[in-house]
Amino acid sequence: MTDQSRLTMAIPSKGRLREPTWTLLEASGVAPQLPGERVLQTYCRNANIDLLFVRADDIPEYVQDGVVDCGVTGLDLVAESGCAVDTLLQLDFGFCSLQVAVPLEDTATSIDALGGRRIATSHPRIADAAFAQRGVNVELISVGGSVEITPRLGLSDAIVDLVSTGSTLRTNGLRSLGTIFESEAAVIGPRSGEVVGNLRTLITMLQAVVEARKSRYLLFNVPATALDDVIAVLPSAGSPSVVQLADQSVVAVQTVVPSSSIWQLLPELEVRGASAILTLPIERMVR
Numbered sequence: 001m002t003d004q005s006r007l008t009m010a011i012p013s014k015g016r017l018r019e020p021t022w023t024l025l026e027a028s029g030v031a032p033q034l035p036g037e038r039v040l041q042t043y044c045r046n047a048n049i050d051l052l053f054v055r056a057d058d059i060p061e062y063v064q065d066g067v068v069d070c071g072v073t074g075l076d077l078v079a080e081s082g083c084a085v086d087t088l089l090q091l092d093f094g095f096c097s098l099q100v101a102v103p104l105e106d107t108a109t110s111i112d113a114l115g116g117r118r119i120a121t122s123h124p125r126i127a128d129a130a131f132a133q134r135g136v137n138v139e140l141i142s143v144g145g146s147v148e149i150t151p152r153l154g155l156s157d158a159i160v161d162l163v164s165t166g167s168t169l170r171t172n173g174l175r176s177l178g179t180i181f182e183s184e185a186a187v188i189g190p191r192s193g194e195v196v197g198n199l200r201t202l203i204t205m206l207q208a209v210v211e212a213r214k215s216r217y218l219l220f221n222v223p224a225t226a227l228d229d230v231i232a233v234l235p236s237a238g239s240p241s242v243v244q245l246a247d248q249s250v251v252a253v254q255t256v257v258p259s260s261s262i263w264q265l266l267p268e269l270e271v272r273g274a275s276a277i278l279t280l281p282i283e284r285m286v287r
Helices: 018-027 056-064 075-081 124-134 167-171 197-213 224-231 259-271
Strands: 007-012 041-043 049-054 070-074 085-090 096-103 118-121 139-142 158-163 174-183 185-190 215-223 241-244 250-258 275-281
Touching: 007 018, 007 056, 007 197, 018 197, 049 056, 056 070, 056 075, 056 085, 056 185, 070 075, 075 085, 075 124, 075 174, 075 185, 085 197, 096 124, 118 124, 124 139, 124 158, 124 174, 158 167, 158 174, 167 174, 185 197, 197 215, 215 224, 215 259, 224 250, 250 259, 259 275
Parallel strands: 007 049, 007 070, 118 139, 118 158
Antiparallel strands: 041 049, 070 185, 085 185, 096 158, 096 174, 215 250, 215 275, 241 250
């Protein structure tokens, strides 16, 4: 077990999750000491948190075994590991999916049509469960990397591989038949462990940044007579604040809305008489 007075957190030592994880920690108010070359551990200058840099696919086991108190890794790696850990917070970055793909010339039109085929993957546990759930019998071939080249080499008829944009599939003459698992980065902790003390504080601060990134602070003026009509179209996080202006016929409205709603929302507000519309980013938000 780790020192109860300090929190030890494992983060990826390299790969696509490392930089976003470091940026999130800094944005949450944690001040990690920049590690030197080849340094595998560092500390935070303003919190009782130590950071351990390890391979992302080793993090679930480190958490399960109590080597660290929590860690950041991909949900696909958690599922593939089979480790007894809990997801404490999904981080809204590192999105990817496990997809089943075949060569462009293959006649298969669905995942269910792959019965009896050889399927190469670096995620055999997830793939086995997905095909079993569908009742499709396949021969799984476990490979460590470069999964997408195995059909060309004659090692497999299809693959199950991580896909972010789909460009790697297209480059290798493959097309997707569908998705069997959706993944993103997450903070994980021991199975059924208590989220208290430093861990609770860390999760609260990280969640405040994650929620803020998905939201915008919206301010605008609107004729008092149109207020009810405007409030009806606001996807607000709670009731908006309404302030009477010097001009008694106009009110100022302040609220928090999802970032994804801005594109549709601003024209709706303008049509209903809103003016001086401002949208501002939010650093942190605790609901």
